[in-house]
Amino acid sequence: MRFPEHPIELAAVPRRTRGRPRKSADERDDGNRRQDVLRAAAQLFRQHGFAATRTRDIATAAGMQSGSPFYHFENKQALLGAVILEGMQRAVTRQKAAMDQASEAAGNSPPDPRQQLRVLIRTHFDVLLGPDSEFIPVMLYEWRSLTAMQRAAVNDLRRSYEGMWVAPLQALVAAGAVSGDPALARLMIFGALNWSVQWFDPGQRATLDDLTDTALRLFLKDCA
Amino acid sequence: MRFPEHPIELAAVPRRTRGRPRKSADERDDGNRRQDVLRAAAQLFRQHGFAATRTRDIATAAGMQSGSPFYHFENKQALLGAVILEGMQRAVTRQKAAMDQASEAAGNSPPDPRQQLRVLIRTHFDVLLGPDSEFIPVMLYEWRSLTAMQRAAVNDLRRSYEGMWVAPLQALVAAGAVSGDPALARLMIFGALNWSVQWFDPGQRATLDDLTDTALRLFLKDCA
DNA sequence: CCTACCGATCGGTAGG
């Protein structure tokens, strides 16, 4: 049994407006709170997995109350989709920027395929393991938790991302610098890179440049 | 409100013993039901992940009632540990057997490191993707869901498994057939192989022998 | 975006 909050002299108490006090226009965050929820979700999904993460914990990590994430996202499932979609968008954007920059550095001519592969791999590691890199690992771990429709939406981006690797790899296979069935080899290269989310520890000796070197030396025949 | 099962003539009805009728000795399964639970758990953990799997579904898949898995395992967490431990034990056993067999085939002399690597990779794919291969993928996906103590128990086996790769790989690096930092290269090779649990489809063209060939051609310099 | 809450699910158990 609760006691009523104002048992007497209701009128004497300063009237409090119902609900939250409205923030003034310049105090508003213009929807940035949505980004906070998204980032918090990505971090927790990455640490504990989708199913093991409580939406309450996402709320707390974003500095809000337990029900509030559902103001920004329909449900937990949609939150997962948004995290993974955001991750793929960032990956594609950054990879395209890196490739453009490499082209410029090579005097606006297409860089040689070895250099292209180096840039692709280095950027890939950065997306996977660099700062703010919780989004793509969530995709790698939680792909199976997406609905069929969410998968389809992400697949477009994924195909576009993977497409950037095809030309350089085929050139390297044609030049004898990479051996094996190109499609299978590409899957294995992705595996070698993606697996690093399981073991890479930024506190250890190896840097992302070290990883890139190791990968290139492992995959490329330099005797051809 | 339930009706009593025998409202009248209780004595006329053949006495039913309480609980389950005891099975005769030759009808008993000698604890094989535990294996059924373990296999069912492995399959469901592999498909949906640990946190998303209901113990009720494990029970159903093993052909028992919802509470019965807890007769065989203390709790869900212990079930995960048992699945992963069983997986690692199988992997070590099979890999050792394969290496022994390869030694015999080479006339009880140590096979050359290329051949050793081929055997290791081929067996690895078999453990990962062959028949009854749900146990190790659970470990790859759900390592983070283990308790610290469970991890320690599995780590002994894991070290022993990974140890089998060290000598041949170092020999290959020494011979110039594999390039790069040996420890990092090993991690990347494992990644390339382990990632196959994400994309390999036994219904497709590629066989485990194809994967093995591709991997060897990708990692080994044959020009040295 | 908070308050206050609901309804279903799910791991787990007592007793036989």
Added chain:
DNA sequence: CCTACCGATCGGTAGG
């Protein structure tokens, strides 16, 4: 190993 059940958790919502 089943029956019958509990207690806690957790995604989600109505209303402001």
